[in-house]
Amino acid sequence: MDLSTFWFLAIAFLFVGYFVLEGFDFGVGVLMRTFARDDAERRQLLGTIGPVWDGNEVWLITGAGAMFAAFPHWYASVFSGFYLPMLFILLALIVRGVAFEFRGKREDAAWRARWDWAILCGSLLPALLWGLIFANIVRGVPLAADHDYTGGLVDLLNPFALLGAATFGAVFVWHGAVFVALKTTGEVRDRSNRLASRFGPVAVALLLGFLAWLVVDLSRDAVTIGLGGAAALAAVAALATNRVRREGWAFAGTAAAIGLTVVALFAALHPAVLPSTGDPAGTLTIANAAASPYSLKVMTWVAVLFLPLVLLYQGWTYWVFRKRLAPVTR
Template identity: 60%
Template sequence: MNLPDVWFALIAVLWIGYFFLEGFDFGVGVLTKALARDRTERRVLINTIGPVWDGNEVWLLTAAGATFAAFPDWYATLFSGFYLLLLAVLLCLIVRGVAFEYRAKRPGERWQRNWEHAIFWCSAVPAFLWGLIFANIVRGVPLDASHEYTGDVFGLLNPYALLGGALTLVLFTFHGAVFTALKTVGDIRVRARRLATGLGLAALALAAAFLLWTQGASGDTRTLVAMVVAALSLGAALAANARGREGWAFSWSGLAIVAAVAMLFLALFPEVMPSTGDPAGTLTIENAASSPYTLRIMTWCAAIATPIVLLYQGWTYWVFRKRIGTQHIAPAAH
């Protein structure tokens, strides 16, 4: 395997890690309206992801940075053609981070309610848009011979991409509900498990439609294996959730996300941005890659830094591993 292939695989791993981790905290953000009944319960949900949400976003920054350095033409075409969608994601992530930090700075009910609205919408919108964006990448977009996007934003709102967005929104919310059941105690834990059942069934139906569509359009044996793993993992997560095995349910729902995202990258390989217009516009791993020297330097840096980051993030999750409930929220926390 040459270095461009290695870096395509590493970028796929970074996106998989991002969706696995950020997926559940997007889901928890959605659940602040869909599950929590009052301000105390919303505080519980926010506290479950409070120590880790910003660390999860490091995976996004790393994935974008690695794409810029390893495949600059892919980065340029992606960020220019999908500019409005990516700008919307970026604005949501900024407002969401501010909302987490500012919600409890003032005791006023209106102040806190407005920031809670921001947490909900700025979790739901990116969860939907990431599915929309990646579905369009796999499907292909109109590019000219200079690899410039020749369509408009409305061309990105096609049925396949909208189905992909609906899938990621529901799947991430299911992942968040399972995580909530894993991290809480009391009535909120029971209701999270109950809600996860309905969300899991909806995610299973959407995943079947979207992944079968992907398999029929651009699949092979490898993508078929990934699709089967994703479907079986979702079913196992539902079964574990029904038995109250939250740890196993979270592991299986995470594996479903891993397999589904892996399927998209396998369907894309060896292209990175297919063109539905001029065939000469298609970007591949080879014609979009940086120089071999750049990729060698990046490989050495990644080999040194990645284990350190993984150890630190794993330690963070271990430190904040205990469950919380409404009894742990002091009145002054509002």
């Protein structure tokens, strides 16, 4: 395996970690306003992600940084072509982070309600936009021979991308509901389990439709088909285990469904990193988008030295905060 392929796989791994971990963050953020009935329940939900949400975003920073260093042409084309969606994601994440910190600063219902709506919007908007972006990356966008994006915002709003947005949003909310059931006790646990059972079929139906479109229309490669089938099976297993109150297995199923879906998207993309629907010469591949061999070699040594430490630290964080949260005193 050459270093450019290694870094393509490494970036896929980083985005798998980001969507699996930040996915339930986004889901819990949406549920804080739509599911929780009062401030006590909202604080209980916030407590489930309070110790880990900012650490989960490190996966995005690392993934974007790896893309910039390993595939600068890919980074430039994606961040210029998807400038508006990326900008909205950045603004939503900033607002969401501020809301987490500020909602508890005043004992005022109106003050907390405003920040709760900010958390909802700051969680739902990135979930939808990430689905839109990744669906377009796999489907391809109009690129000139010099790899510059030549389309407009309307080109990004194609049916497959809109289905991707709906799928990511629904699956993340379902993932968040399962996580709340896993991390809480009492009435919140019971209601979140029921919500996951009722909303899960909607999320699974969207996911199955998205995966079917991917393997039928965009990539009939055996690896992509196998990964898509495994993601579908994991989603169905998550539904079944949640119905019998096995929240740990249900969460493992939703996490596997998300992770395998992201891997299937990268498998469908390979060996391209950004297909061109315009000039075929504009397609970016692992070969023509990669940085110099020396840069890739330096990056590899840095990753080998420091990535295990980051993984150990984050694993330790989840272990420390592994216990369920009791209802918050009203």
